[in-house]
Amino acid sequence: MVLRERDLAGLTESRWRGPRKPNVWLICGAVFAVVLAAILIPVSDSPTGKISVVIPPAPAITFGAATATVPVASPSATAKAKAAPTVQAPTRVDYDPPPIAGASYAGSLLLNATGSQLTAWNQTSSFCTQQDWEVPNGTVYTDSSNDSVLTTNGASGSCVGIISPGAYSSAVIEVYAYFPPLPGSSDTIANWTSVWLTDQATWPADGELDAVEAEPATGVNAVAYHWGSSGAQQYMSTDGFAADGTLPKDGPNLTPGWHVVDIVYTQGYFAVYYDSKLYTSLSSSVVTGAAVNILITTSVTADNSEVDSEIGNTPQNSDSSPAGIAVKFVKVWSFK
Numbered sequence: 445m446v447l448r449e450r451d452l453a454g455l456t457e458s459r460w461r462g463p464r465k466p467n468v469w470l471i472c473g474a475v476f477a478v479v480l481a482a483i484l485i486p487v488s489d490s491p492t493g494k495i496s497v498v499i500p501p502a503p504a505i506t507f508g509a510a511t512a513t514v515p516v517a518s519p520s521a522t523a524k525a526k527a528a529p530t531v532q533a534p535t536r537v538d539y540d541p542p543p544i545a546g547a548s549y550a551g552s553l554l555l556n557a558t559g560s561q562l563t564a565w566n567q568t569s570s571f572c573t574q575q576d577w578e579v580p581n582g583t584v585y586t587d588s589s590n591d592s593v594l595t596t597n598g599a600s601g602s603c604v605g606i607i608s609p610g611a612y613s614s615a616v617i618e619v620y621a622y623f624p625p626l627p628g629s630s631d632t633i634a635n636w637t638s639v640w641l642t643d644q645a646t647w648p649a650d651g652e653l654d655a656v657e658a659e660p661a662t663g664v665n666a667v668a669y670h671w672g673s674s675g676a677q678q679y680m681s682t683d684g685f686a687a688d689g690t691l692p693k694d695g696p697n698l699t700p701g702w703h704v705v706d707i708v709y710t711q712g713y714f715a716v717y718y719d720s721k722l723y724t725s726l727s728s729s730v731v732t733g734a735a736v737n738i739l740i741t742t743s744v745t746a747d748n749s750e751v752d753s754e755i756g757n758t759p760q761n762s763d764s765s766p767a768g769i770a771v772k773f774v775k776v777w778s779f780k
Contacts, residue, residue, distance in 0.1 A: 495595060495766045497593070497624070499587065499593060499770040500622070501589065503702055505544060505620070543616050543618045543777060544618065544704045545706040545722070546616045546708040546715065549616050549777075549780065551777055551778035552777065553777050554612075554776045554778055555608075557773065558592075559586045559591070559592060560586045562586075562771050563584050563586045563606075565606035565608055566606055567605055568580045568605055571603070571605040571739075571741065572603035572743065576750075577600075577746040579600075579601040580603055580604075581599070582597065582602055582603055582604020582743075587770070589770075590772075592606065594606060594768050594770075594771075595767065596742060596767055598763060598767070600744055600746045600762075604741070604742060605742070606740050607739050608737050608738040610737070610776075611736055612735060612776055613711075613733055613734060614711065614733055614779035615707075615710075616708050616777040616778075617706070617709065617774070617775070618706050618775045619639055619655075619704070619705045619707075619738075619773075619774050620703075620704050620705075620772040621702070621740070621771045621772070622701065622769060622770040622772075623700050623701065624637070624700060624763070624767040624769065626763055632663045634761055634763035635658065635742045635743060635745065635761060635763055636659075636660045636759075636761075637742040638740070639656040640654045640655060640656070640738075640741075641707070641709060642736050643734060643737060648673070651669065651731065652668075653668075653707070653709060653714055654666070654667060654670075655716045656705055659755075660757075661756050661759075662683065662760055663761035664683065665699075667681065667691055668680065668686065669681075669726060669730070678730070691725075691726060692724055692725075693724060694723060694724060695718065695722050695723045696721060697723070704717075704718075704719055710731075712729055712731050712733065713726070742768070744762045744764070744767075745761075747759050
């Protein structure tokens with residue numbers, strides 16, 4: 445219950461000409477308002493006092509080792525195939541701990557970003573102004589678990605994102621992150637939530653790999669690869685709707701909750717793993733191997749004619765309550 449200033453003034457005005465006596469009803473009303481606010485407002489772990497969300501504790505990583513063989517997707521008819529790298533069983537221990545998946549490709553550890561390091565990657569003010577329907581009002585903060593948390597405020601177009609300052613042309617990348625559920629649909633990731641690689645300045649010529657993309661048109665997560673030119677963009681996807689090819693689904697799809705996402709990326713090849721299991725891969729000359737940044741972003745997809753036309757449907761997974769991603773770490777190894 446919110447009381448306007450004018451109403452408060454009326455409630456507290458005393459008709460007594462002597463010292464004012466305490467108003468029991470006013471005190472009870474104030475206590476009720478505080479209790480109600482505590483119930484309705486999400487618990488905030490944000491030092492800024494802005495809207496934040498409750499993130500469940502991250503479980504310990506206990507997934508098995510990566511498999512020794514990697515199935516490879518068939519390239520599109522317009523793409524020239526290139527043989528996938530040979531995979532050997534993991535043997536090294538000098539990059540402790542190795543990635544959960546793709547360890548056979550990993551060389552030396554280049555990056556282990558956590559907490560405030562990831563929070564410092566905040567590029568909301570610039571990233572979220574590239575689409576005219578997105579609003580750069582999301583919050584990025586480090587919580588008491590030393591996780592970097594990205595939250596939307598639930599309003600239409602609310603957007604937030606972090607982007608790595610470094611770019612990687614050939615690497616094994618591992619992200620341990622929490623993906624929020626859509627209220628009333630526990631198997632659906634809320635909002636247009638993504639973990640992806642690209643160079644925005646040269647897009648799409650240097651390629652874009654969407655390792656996680658909770659697609660707003662369907663509410664289903666997909667992996668996609670984009671390439672080509674600004675006037676002739678091409679892409680493949682696991683969703684089956686891409687005009688230039690369908691990537692295979694070789695394992696279970698991503699659902700809300702805490703997950704480890706591993707990406708093997710090099711010229712002519714990529715593979716994406718969820719919780720140590722291969723989800724999809726592609727061996728093709730369209731995979732550029734160009735230097736790309738790591739982006740972790742989410743936005744509440746606006747429901748208007750422009751956006752509906754862009755995505756091909758009305759948004760299926762937009763959350764009108766505050767929702768967010770938590771990132772425990774991002775690690776990068778060189779590709780050997």
